Amino acid sequence: MPRKNRFLLPLLLVPALFLPVACSTAPEARQANCPQPRATRPAPEALYLQRSPLTAASYDHDRARHIFETNDGGGCAACHGRKGDGRGPLAAELTPAPRNFACRATMDAIPDGQLFWIIRNGSPDTPMMSHAELSDEETWQVVAYIRELGR
Numbered sequence: 001m002p003r004k005n006r007f008l009l010p011l012l013l014v015p016a017l018f019l020p021v022a023c024s025t026a027p028e029a030r031q032a033n034c035p036q037p038r039a040t041r042p043a044p045e046a047l048y049l050q051r052s053p054l055t056a057a058s059y060d061h062d063r064a065r066h067i068f069e070t071n072d073g074g075g076c077a078a079c080h081g082r083k084g085d086g087r088g089p090l091a092a093e094l095t096p097a098p099r100n101f102a103c104r105a106t107m108d109a110i111p112d113g114q115l116f117w118i119i120r121n122g123s124p125d126t127p128m129m130s131h132a133e134l135s136d137e138e139t140w141q142v143v144a145y146i147r148e149l150g151r
Contacts, residue, residue: 033086034103038096041124043117050113054140064145067138071131076142079127084149094127107150115143 042048068084069077081088084101091098101107119139122130134142 035105047113052112064141101146101149104150
């Protein structure tokens with residue numbers, strides 16, 4: 001190898017050493033429990049296959065965030081965290097851990113109708129309680145907001 005190029009090759013290889021670190025710190029890799037396996041009972045088929053009826057014009061981000069964060073003291077954020085990452089103030093006390101809505105790999109596999117059903121009916125054998133007090137429209141707003149957290 002010519003003398004002037006002898007040091008060039010190691011300099012070109014140094015950035016390659018950091019590539020695995022850069023890849024492993026992608027947002028998906030940094031998130032706890034992502035993907036997050038669960039064996040939640042499926043919603044009834046008619047609802048399971050239903051897509052959110054909200055349009056871009058009917059989705060109200062601020063209202064959905066308010067329901068998610070507060071819901072008169074019983075908001076989703078208490079368990080799932082404000083970022084939806086499953087790290088709310090009550091999360092450490094819950095088994096299984098709350099769902100990580102920020103994990104796109106997990107959330108993309110759950111149909112809208114399934115999310116609606118779980119929010120309204122809870123999830124047996126988990127700490128996820130029913131939120132039957134929410135109207136259909138409020139529940140769909142929360143489903144849309146949860147989807148937004150994973151994007």
